[in-house]
Amino acid sequence: MAESESGQDKTEDPTEKRKKDSREKGEIARSKELNTLAIMIAGSVALLIFGGALAQELMELMRQNFSLSREVILDQRSMSTYLLNSGLTALLAIQPIMITLVLAALIGPISLGGWLFAAGSLAPKFSRMNPAAGLKRMFSFKAVAELLKAFAKFLIILAVALLVLKSDIDDLIRIAHEPLELAVIHCLQVVGWSTLWMSCGLIVIAAVDVPVQLWESHKKLLMTKQEVRDEHKEAEGRPEVKQRIRQLQREMSQRRMMAAIPDADVVITNPTHYAVALKYDPDKGGAPMLIAKGSDFLALKIREIAVANEVLLLESPALARSIYHSTELDQEIPGGLYLAVAQVLAYVYQIRQHRAGKGKRPDPLKGDLPIPPDLRRDSCYRR
Structure with missing residues (x-):
């Protein structure tokens, strides 16, 4: 041997x-x-x-x-x-x-x-x-x-x-x-x-x-x-090097995400602990896309950028948590949330028409939006 x-x-x-x-x-x-x-x-x-x-x-x-x-x-x-x-x-x-x-x-x-x-x-x-x-x-x-x-x-x-x-x-x-x-x-x-x-x-x-x-x-x-x-x-690389690479990748991803927020149609908030930004392009078809999401401090930054770029903020805790936990960045929302998000986007378009002087101000969304039980994340919210 x-x-x-x-x-x-x-x-x-x-x-x-x-x-x-x-x-x-x-x-x-x-x-x-x-x-x-x-x-x-x-x-x-x-x-x-x-x-x-x-x-x-x-x-x-x-x-x-x-x-x-x-x-x-x-x-x-x-x-x-x-x-x-x-x-x-x-x-x-x-x-x-x-x-x-x-x-x-x-x-x-x-x-x-x-x-x-x-x-x-x-x-x-x-x-x-x-x-x-x-x-x-x-x-x-x-x-x-x-x-x-x-x-x-x-x-x-x-x-x-x-x-x-x-x-x-x-x-x-x-x-x-x-x-x-x-x-x-x-x-x-x-x-x-x-x-x-x-x-x-x-x-x-x-x-x-x-x-x-x-x-x-x-x-x-x-x-x-x-x-x-x-x-x-x-x-495979040293653990500290791999950790540094992952950190840099996260930072680059966050920068790209923050740069996409001004193009969002709406930012749905928790109102303080979660924030998700959605964009819908009717010309391309398909479902609305999640272009940014974050919790706590990152959620605060998303709201600040949205306010600075006049992107509409909408408080819907249940929907914000559901989208945050069920959808990844640059992916379409799941089919179970289509109806709830459609109501949100319809409200957003009515607000835009009102601001343009082409219609009256819509009534605020009332009650819980239709979210399937399997997509609810109420148990995750302990704030």
């Missing part, structure tokens, strides 16, 4: 954040044996495919360079030109094989762990310069495992090489009796097939190394229960 520096057992699977941080540091599963296998097999296949053309190009290049005239050999400029042309010809000849090897060198690491470029992994680690730590790594279990793996790799490659040499002994003898051009091409084919079969011997090593690397990578990422709790707490 893995242990942390604090002595706690690492029994918990890594979180997504832990995995992400590990990738950013370049700490992911990689298998050197898988990379070597990909490069060796790709190089062998490329040699078998392009080996014939490569042999012909190189033999033609040798013919040209070994049949120079005496004047050309003594001319430095001509020799420089020949050298440059020969280099370009050789590069073009081996280009297909080099491209194949480069692709294999990229695909090999990507096949395990995916594509990753972590700048942090390029930074120097001064802890590796510590001689004591170096000696500890040399005699660690991992170093012994790497030594055993290298020895096993040597034995497997040796066994495959002996089998390949035994099977190719007739071809090797036949090469000695072939013309030079055929012998060179035949030799490249033998080398390509021999390398391919010896590369296939690495499949056994890679098949063992890949699961081991995945297991070791997962083991490094394991977390203790305390680490999981700390990360969860960090992700």
Whole structure:
């Protein structure tokens, strides 16, 4: 069982954040044996495919360079030109094989762990310069495992090489009796097939190394229960920070609410402990909206803003309490209060007509407004 520096057992699977941080540091599963296998097999296949053309190009290049005239050999400029042309010809000849090897060198690491470029992994680690730590790594279990793996790799490659040499002994003898051009091409084919079969011997090593690397990578990422709790707490944020954020959100909401009060049609009060501001837009349809509400000091501020902006104040304790407890900001009032609020809005419109000189002053609303029992909050009022 893995242990942390604090002595706690690492029994918990890594979180997504832990995995992400590990990738950013370049700490992911990689298998050197898988990379070597990909490069060796790709190089062998490329040699078998392009080996014939490569042999012909190189033999033609040798013919040209070994049949120079005496004047050309003594001319430095001509020799420089020949050298440059020969280099370009050789590069073009081996280009297909080099491209194949480069692709294999990229695909090999990507096949395990995916594509990753972590700048942090390029930074120097001064802890590796510590001689004591170096000696500890040399005699660690991992170093012994790497030594055993290298020895096993040597034995497997040796066994495959002996089998390949035994099977190719007739071809090797036949090469000695072939013309030079055929012998060179035949030799490249033998080398390509021999390398391919010896590369296939690495499949056994890679098949063992890949699961081991995945297991070791997962083991490094394991977390203790305390680490999981700390990360969860960090992700959610500190309680004091969350409380401050909620406070700021409440203040912003209150400022928006106060700014909407001048547009209200009516403010219904308790008369002192509750205040709710309603707005009805007949063009949009629907029910009246609650655009502001508050109790105690906030109710007082709502009334003050309403008076300052000539918004009608209407005292209806039961209706004010019902709306306050049943409706959230910027929501329509519940259906059970439609009739009561309709009477209030009708009274408000009559007051507006009277103030505009278009009608007589309406009689004040008398009696309790029709509020369903399930929406009454009389028991909440203990003032």
